[in-house]
Amino acid sequence: MRKGFWLILLLVGGLILFFEPFRGAPPEPEVTVKGTSLETTSGSYCWHSLLRGQCVDYIYTTPLDMTAKQTPTVIKPGAIIDVTYNDGPTPKRIKVEEWQQNGTRKKVRLKDNQLTVPTEKGLYTYHVSAWWGKGDGNVAFLIDVK
Helix, strand or coil, rough: CCCHHHHHHHHHHHHHHCCCCCCCCCCEEEECCEEEEEECCCEEEEEEEECCCEEECCCCCHHHHHHCCCEEECCCCCCCEEEECCCCCCCCCEEEEEEECCCCCCCCCCCEEEEEECCCEEEEEEEEEEEEEEEEEEEEEEEEEE
């Protein structure tokens, strides 16, 4: 009898953690280059879970604004950046854009959770947007290719 109680308690606890009813915000990616974490800034998001739902709006107008106070991470030309979602559910869709300081932007291909930085030197802002069935979120980070 006692063994059955603990088994049921473990099963219920596992289900609660699996469905994440207490998560109030979307997962954020770990952004790394050669194992070193890059600073990210979170943008506006919406997230709906079993016990709560909310949308949070930040005043950023572009990803360039999001990274305005960041110190850029110096990266070698052609380096590989890893963008992984380890904390929470895997996104159904991810979009990455590369922004240059003059405001131009272009889509960047994320293959196997990795992106390749340009070979041209300069400052680049990356904007990563992700969508789940429960909501969406985005982050931005700044690199200096030298």
